[in-house]
Amino acid sequence: MNATRSLSPSQVRFFQEEGYVIVPDVFDPADLEPVRQEMHAEINRKAHELHAAGKLAQLHAEAGYDRQLALIYRDSKEAGDAIVRHLMGKRGGGFHSPEMFALITHPRMLAAVGLLLGSEEIVASAYRIRPKLPNFGRGVVPWHQDSGYLSEHCDENLIITCWVPFVDATKENGCMEILPRTHRGPVVQHHTGGNADFLVIKDEDLPADPRQAIIAACPRGGVVFMTNRTPHCSTPNISDHIRWSVDLRFKAADVPNNVGIEPKSLDAEGHADEAFYEEVNVACYPPDADFLVQSRAHPEKVINYREYVRLRDVFDRTQPSFAEVRAWPPLKAGN
Ligand SMILES: O=C(O)CCC(=O)C(=O)O
Structure with missing residues (x-):
């Protein structure tokens, strides 16, 4: 496979027809080593801090990236949660090392996304790092379409x-x-207040019988590509190790976005000025920064690492001061 063609025409067709495609070899698993190692180093930095503050008895450093955080969480939920929060930031994308930026802008990733979007002008959007610990209730994500959040x-x-x-x-x-094969239908009814406060689609509102769902197993090095209207969920981790993942989002540059628009002022508590939200009300997901990662028309506007870090920091300190994006009714007792 060459560096710039990462999907075959039949994989692109599959995505268009099925609403998803699982590509097992977008990366060489070794490509993911730098980001795994840097995330592991960050876990250790935070664990040492908690240890020095007397909040964590054992570091479990020998357990490695796939298990260490699970053992810390088993010993102390507070310490484990503090590390998870540190990695996720306020809205899930707190970890923004050069290695993470390299993954988001990896030529193979952008080549694949370009083929699926049918565009070379690509904007990256909200992303979420997910350390899904064994038997971690909050890791179970109910049925939803990503558009439910947009x-x-x-x-x-x-x-x-x-x-x-x-x-x-x-x-x-x-x-x-x-x-x-349900992604061409509408965005169906969601409810707030699903597991861990995620949005949820009730089984009877799903566009197909949930028994028709496919298990989206994917090896390290692979990527599951989905549309924003593809219903999906994730099930409990009953293994002895952490299911680490990140979900990245990309769109063509002519899709509503807030590239180049950012909160002009933050008050002491990190609330953005109202004008910001009015101005970016057109973005699909205003609380997170969008940034141009590939452009033939405006290569000079493609983001670099320093600017990406600055933007992530600004947006991470920003409290949305409006009801986030769209109003869904709450799940009622007994639903
Ligand atoms: O990673 C998971 O468990 C769920 C991911 C998800 O729901 C998403 O990417 O929208």
Whole structure:
């Protein structure tokens, strides 16, 4: 496989027809080593800090990236949670090392996304790092379409989720499940207040019988590509190790975005000025920064690492001061 063609025409067709495609070899698993190692180093830095503050008795450094955080969490939920929060930041993308930036802008990733979008002008959007610990209730994500989290005026736009596991993702460690061939339908009714406060689609509102779902197992080095209207969920991790992943989002540059627009002022508590939200109300997901990662028309506007870090910091300190994006009704007792 060469560096710039990462999907075959039949994989692109499969994505268009099924609403997802699992590509087992977008990366060489070795390509993911730098980001795994840097995340592991960050876990250790934070663990040492907690240890020095008397909040963590044992570092479990010997357990390695796939297990250390699970053992820390088993010993102390507070310490484990503090490390998870540190990695995830306020909205899930707190870890923004050069290695993470290299993954988001990896030529193979952008080549694949470009083929699926049918565009060479690519904007990266919200991403979420997910340390799904064994038997970690909050890791179970109920049925939803990503559009459930996005502004309604973007329902007809294509926004691609690239779900990248940092370990082999299996049914046992809680990979995703996906409802195929349902992505051309509307964004269906979601409810707030699902597990861990995620949005949820009730089984009866799903566009197909959930028994038709496929198990989206994916080896390390692979990527699960999905559309923003593809219903998916993820199941419990009943293994003895962490199911690490990140889900990245990309769209063509002509899809509503907030590239180049950022909160002009933050008050002491990190609330952005109202004008910011009015101005970026057109972005599909205003609380997170969008940034141009590939452009033939404006290569000078493609983001570099320093600017990416600055933007992530600004947005991570920003509290959305409006009801996030779209209003869904709460799940009622007994639902
Ligand atoms: O990683 C998971 O368990 C769920 C991911 C997900 O729901 C998403 O990427 O939208």
